[in-house]
Amino acid sequence: MKLKAAFFDVDGTLLSHRSGSVPKDTREALKMLRAKGVLVFTSTGRHILELSDLPVRDLKFDGYVLLNGQLCLDGDRKALSGYEIDPADIRQILPLFEQRELPIAFVEKERIYINFIDERVRRAQSAISSQLPKIDRYRGSEVYLVNVFAKEKEVSQVMRRMPHCKMTWWSDFGTDIIAKEGGKVVGMQQILSRYGIAPEEIIAFGDGENDMEMLKFAGTGVAMGNAEPFVKACADYVTDDVDAGGISNALRHFGIQ
Numbered sequence: 006m007k008l009k010a011a012f013f014d015v016d017g018t019l020l021s022h023r024s025g026s027v028p029k030d031t032r033e034a035l036k037m038l039r040a041k042g043v044l045v046f047t048s049t050g051r052h053i054l055e056l057s058d059l060p061v062r063d064l065k066f067d068g069y070v071l072l073n074g075q076l077c078l079d080g081d082r083k084a085l086s087g088y089e090i091d092p093a094d095i096r097q098i099l100p101l102f103e104q105r106e107l108p109i110a111f112v113e114k115e116r117i118y119i120n121f122i123d124e125r126v127r128r129a130q131s132a133i134s135s136q137l138p139k140i141d142r143y144r145g146s147e148v149y150l151v152n153v154f155a156k157e158k159e160v161s162q163v164m165r166r167m168p169h170c171k172m173t174w175w176s177d178f179g180t181d182i183i184a185k186e187g188g189k190v191v192g193m194q195q196i197l198s199r200y201g202i203a204p205e206e207i208i209a210f211g212d213g214e215n216d217m218e219m220l221k222f223a224g225t226g227v228a229m230g231n232a233e234p235f236v237k238a239c240a241d242y243v244t245d246d247v248d249a250g251g252i253s254n255a256l257r258h259f260g261i262q
Contacts, residue, residue, distance in 0.1 A: 012048040014211035034253040074192030075149040089147035097166035110152040129179035151182040173215040189219040
């Protein structure tokens with residue numbers, strides 16, 4: 006494999022929520038890749054503010070695909086690209102946000118905030134080792150991602166008000182809503198264009214629903230052992246669990262490590 010770059014989901018891929026840490030073998034694998042001249046990027050639904058609060062904060066990355074591709078940063082955390090949600094869609098769901106009918110979080114370039122917190126929010130955030138968002142109000146800035154903490158029927162009601170958007174689930178009560186034309190692949194393409202790298206020259210690791218298109222897009226897509234079966238079906242290779250050396254074992258399988 007002529008490998009020039011590696012893209013990593015964070016939750017369940019780099020970060021184990023069982024141990025609340027990045028496994029030692031995963032840390033060593035990332036250092037090894039960079040030592041070999043392979044560029045290392047995140048490709049996550051997370052915001053850079055969240056990454057700064059998680060055990061991945063000390064890992065060195067050459068760039069960041071964030072918010073499921075809606076925001077991309079270089080290695081110095083300077084913005085490369087951004088794709089906001091259509092303001093018309095935000096206006097359509099603003100009454101739900103302001104009337105606190107459902108727990109809804111808005112993610113902007115510089116802040117993350119929610120209208121109110123209930124048990125659904127607490128459970129979803131706890132499952133991904135995250136603090137609760139701050140309660141705040143919408144002030145008119147661009148929104149890049151929306152989280153709705155609810156069940157499928159309630160989320161469907163929100164999506165009917167957001168015709169220019171699509172969504173993915175990340176927990177029983179957690180969803181990511183982004184622009185319909187967006188996604189991790191869109192963000193990855195921005196990174197690849199900047200560095201002159203082709204999709205066949207990259208490897209990507211993921212475990213969630215929002216990783217499926219990324220695994221199909223990459224020259225080599227690797228699903229973690231803890232991924233759902235429908236995610237594994239999109240991958241070129243299925244490795245072990247995040248807690249069982251999944252990343253290092255996959256690199257060894259492909260003769261990279």
